[in-house]
Amino acid sequence: MAKPLARYAALTGFVELGRTLSLDPVTLLTSVGLDPAGLDLQDRWVPAASVARLLELSAATSGRQDFALKLAERRRLSTLGPLSVGIRDEPDARSALRMLIRFQHTYNEALHIRLAERDGLATIRIRFDPGEPVPVRQSVELAVAVTHQLLRHLLGERWHPVSVSFEHGRPADDSTHRQFFGAPLHFDGEYSGILVYTGDLDEPNRLSDPLLRSYAQQVLDTLTTPEEPTLTNRVRELVELLLPSGRCSIEQVARSLGVDRRTVHRHLAKSGETFTSVLDSTRAELAKRMVTGRRYSLTEISEMLAFSTPSSFSRWFHQQFGMSPREWRKQTSG
Template structure:
């Protein structure tokens, strides 16, 4: 089943379109949606249609900052029931952690994860649609919405160290810098927010300690558990282990507390193999890394767990049909990566 999003993801859409001289109903009809559906923010709609709608709206309005403008109209309550308990968590770490663990309750397309290292915290935000769709506006909306939430946790005036996007900069970055802060960078290797790790331990400015227990009891009654499969866990571990050069099924199995045969068995049940997940993860990361001219190919080879640049180049050519240098230098040679390449 293709991922869905709550209609709350389009909160403010009609108002923004009308303010920019665009007919929202016409655009929604083109992607199979209806403005009437937006009256109830807990209704679920197609994630792909929502992403396509935002791209069409940016083009129709002539505003490359459409997604960021949408984020400015978001309210904390747009998160739905999860917002009631998140706002009462005592600190930023627990609030953000809860929001990430239960992201499937408000957006099945969204894939956010938090990591820490060298005194920094990185919140990476991806959209997983299961198909190739331009998603610049939806990505900027998601990152900007997370930034808005972080600011509400910390109170007015807080700024991250930087906000990153993998896509190129728009012709005019004024809206981005006004809303996201002065250190917005484009053409980077991931979409997300970088800030000091100790900000995670700061008190949540919205929290009322007397309401926390009530909020948690309520949430326990309505929370929908996420069906996390072994394949999901293996994907996460592969991404973490690749830069270490120790990404093997044995290491993954040890991290999961099982033997390699158990991992093989669970992956086979879901139609996957360790090699297929490894290649899929490398492909996803390679597209981001190679497109970024700031990364050397040698550095990228190491980040993807290859023993040498030549090994990476051979894999890349088999996967993409050209060398990484050619792929980086000429977008016209880029093609859909193969899915049948062995490890």
């Protein structure tokens, strides 16, 4: 399987920030296999893992755990490329955010954003998967910060989220984080992302020009890939929810959706999936995420993913990713 790619635009402002922190940006870029000249070609694609390594190395070399947030401060909406044109002219924050999610692969294939709304609150979950075991703390913080900035662009400087969460631990100095987000911070959390009021997402996009929307649509028509069918997304969400409970079956998923199992099979087939393929890919995704994190022991993870023994989990993990979960965890520790 091909490794995820990211646009060079993800590093907008990197050289300038590096120099203000007395770093040598060119040396750092070349040390992770990136071409410094490529920074002038924002739409050029490079391995997402190399971008992740660069951000971690820059944070470590500068001694600044807030490196990603400082980089985010130099980003503009235009960094999203052609997608920025469509987002700018969506009528409200919700539709703009949904567009960001729908076309996220057009600017960073390693980035996965999910929106869930319930009881007046909207959870924006953000995950960064570079396809190999590298630390991603800075990449995640950059993605969360840029999403926060996008909402601030759309809703105005006075807007603030309900809270901001990160799966990784609290930095020694979180003053930049508190100032940047202006909201309660949770570290070592269940997910990385932003919690907002659903009412905020209904607010009109203050940047929108209805007369330009048709032109924006023409730009979006050049970006490929339709959104996955909603039911397929719901199946993935339910598998992720039910797997740790030991009750993850197609019958249980169908009951939760209020349909029969044949309907589930039919909708998955339209996306080229089966229930088994969704279960396998979701289990692999969860395993990688949990092993990368530090919240659970490897024994706990094996139980949560419904393996009979830790050794069977370890063998399965090695078949999936080419190394043991212990080796993966060691390589992703940053």
